[in-house]
Amino acid sequence: MNDGIIPPNIKFSQLAAKTGYGSQQSGAIIYVTDGGGTLAGTNSNPAVRLVAQPGIYAFDGTVWQSMASKAGNVIFTAKVGTGNGGILAGTINSNTFTTIPLTEGTNIGGGTWANNLYEIPVTGTYIIKSSIRRQDSNTPTVVQLYQYVGLSNEQDVADGAWVQIPNSFRYTMLYTRFAKFTKGDKIRLCAYSDGGNMPYSDASINIVLVSSN
Incomplete structure (x- = not known):
């Protein structure tokens, strides 16, 4: 039996259309199946401006932050x-x-x-x-x-x-x-x-x- 939690899957366009996230949703985790690429930073929804690549993201109360380490x-x-x-x-x-x-x-x-x-x-x-x-x-x-x-x-x-x-x-x-x-x-x-x-x-x-x- 495989263990683990699979977070909800969502497309970037779907996430960008959601504007109701606020401080009460801090800590929410999702998996974005695609990314906004260079257009993420100019999206009308500022919460998704860091969602450039597919991956797991957590909401910090203001923006969705990638949980993948980019160090190095x-x-x-x-x-x-x-x-x-x-x-x-x-x-x-x-x-x-x-x-x-x-x-x-x-x-x-x-x-x-x-x-x-x-x-x-x-x-x-x-x-x-x-x-x-x-x-x-x-x-x-x-x-x-x-x-x-x-x-x-x-x-x-x-x-x-x-x-x-x-x-x-x-x-x-x-x-x-x-x-x-x-x-x-x-x-x-x-x-x-x-x-x-x-x-x-x-x-x-x-x-x-x-x-x-």
Whole structure:
């Protein structure tokens, strides 16, 4: 005889249509047979914005939270560029903090991506990796480039990194940050160029949830 409890099965569309859940339903458990994917975060019912993938979910009084551990997994990626260093993707203007516009890729952690801001889905410790590749050019300029992933793009903070980019081909600046963020924090990839404009061909961000707490 097999033991265990099978929670009620429900489709994402059916769950999204249910708007009567409140604090009195805290602790309710269901199994969602499909997921809303990237559309979950923009659904008119905010309670289902984290239901991106099939699985077991518990209601915390406000939203449905996945009961599957995502610790150690890549939960979000975004990028711009094709990998061809000769193609211009954008320009970091001289002496200006610039948010790098990216296109959402993988998003399995329940966070939302809007206006080039990633909203942290759960309080925890994260590893953030990002990169910016200067466009290949016959006349490259030596610049000091600052790269940062975090809450602000309007200041030089200790969590960012500076590097001098030489006048040579095929230069990519890599950045890694180990940090704790709070649910609801909105982070972005930003850069600052000192010494001239810096055209770039590619940029990316990769977010790993190490532990939730």
